[in-house]
Amino acid sequence: xxxxxxxxxxxxxxxxxxxxxxxxxxxxxxxxxxxxxxxxxxxxxxxxxxxxxxxxxxxxxxxxxxxxxxxxxxxxxxxxxxxxxxxxxxxxxxxxxxxxxxxxxxxxxxxxxxxxxxxxxxxxxxxxxxxxxxxxxxxxxxxxxxxxxxxxxxxxxxxxxxxxxxxxxxxxxxxxxxxxxxxxxxxxxxxxxxxxxxxxxxxxxxxxxxxxxxxxxxxxxxxxxxxxxxxxxxxxxxxxxxxxxxxxxxxxxxxxxxxxxxxxxxxxxxxxxxxxxxxxxxxxxxxxxxxxxxxxxxxxxxxxxxxxxxxxxxxxxxxxxxxxxxxxxxxxxxxxxxxxxxxxxxxxxxxx
Ligand code: SF4
Numbered sequence: 001x002x003x004x005x006x007x008x009x010x011x012x013x014x015x016x017x018x019x020x021x022x023x024x025x026x027x028x029x030x031x032x033x034x035x036x037x038x039x040x041x042x043x044x045x046x047x048x049x050x051x052x053x054x055x056x057x058x059x060x061x062x063x064x065x066x067x068x069x070x071x072x073x074x075x076x077x078x079x080x081x082x083x084x085x086x087x088x089x090x091x092x093x094x095x096x097x098x099x100x101x102x103x104x105x106x107x108x109x110x111x112x113x114x115x116x117x118x119x120x121x122x123x124x125x126x127x128x129x130x131x132x133x134x135x136x137x138x139x140x141x142x143x144x145x146x147x148x149x150x151x152x153x154x155x156x157x158x159x160x161x162x163x164x165x166x167x168x169x170x171x172x173x174x175x176x177x178x179x180x181x182x183x184x185x186x187x188x189x190x191x192x193x194x195x196x197x198x199x200x201x202x203x204x205x206x207x208x209x210x211x212x213x214x215x216x217x218x219x220x221x222x223x224x225x226x227x228x229x230x231x232x233x234x235x236x237x238x239x240x241x242x243x244x245x246x247x248x249x250x251x252x253x254x255x256x257x258x259x260x261x262x263x264x265x266x267x268x269x270x271x272x273x274x275x276x277x278x279x280x281x282x283x284x285x286x287x288x289x290x291x292x293x294x295x296x297x298x299x300x301x302x303x304x305x306x307x308x309x310x311x312x313x314x315x316x317x318x319x320x321x322x323x324x325x326x327x328x329x330x331x332x333x334x335x336x337x338x339x340x341x342x343x344x345x346x347x348x349x350x351x352x
Pocket of ligand 1 (some may be wrong): 188212
């Protein structure tokens, strides 16, 4: 075993976290944990893992669930396409006899599984010799080797993949990969890595050359777009109106209130004269009562910043307005999968 692997695994023996997905070798459970942890910190991911695997403990349970059921359990985690991919992949496995694939190629062919996830599942569940390369691994390796090549370029990815593969402990890839990921998450952290107490300090180029805060290097920053959402929470007696978001944008298939997106912030008067709202209430905006409940709620997604304003609009219970929307009892809103933004609104203004 390379000295690097020996040090990392030794460190792991002392520092490893006791997590539920570490105690299993079931590839299904490891797959779920890897997808959840791609987008969330371990503390938050823990609760979602427990909830998700309680609702869907097996491939069969996940495959046989409806999309709304899966999205409801995933609600709040974000990156909803990952839940849809999990669901579709479970259905594929179930349709092919129900046995989770046990080769790298078989796992990699599942919907939503990329190189990283396939390597993680195969090494952790089957001890197959595939090196994982995630953000933690990029950080540790770029610092330890002092590599200044951007990690988000084709060339950078190739170099890091080869280095990770060269360093892999082929006898024990399961422990090695988990050790390296934990080392990046706990010791060689993005900010303030614990260099003075690090077992790699004497051989670490970034530490020697005071470059820990410069590595890893990324070639470009992702451009962030700003969007303005104006939600209309209709109260028509005990009913309200919702719709399911279409494909091709954020929150595909989640439910929300009728929404008008604008290029800048609107006030009530501007909203009342908007053609969309007039269309929904059949040109009767002069007789409706519109009240702002929450203004400019900032909601940050990976590449977007949303500013949402919520209006309450009171209509008679037998209204024929909002004809193109789904009319639901307000109490039933809890049953629908919604974004975290809508969930917060519901908790604050509807079910408080
Ligand atoms: S010495 Fe610091 S930068 Fe280098 S591997 Fe250890 S924690 Fe990371």
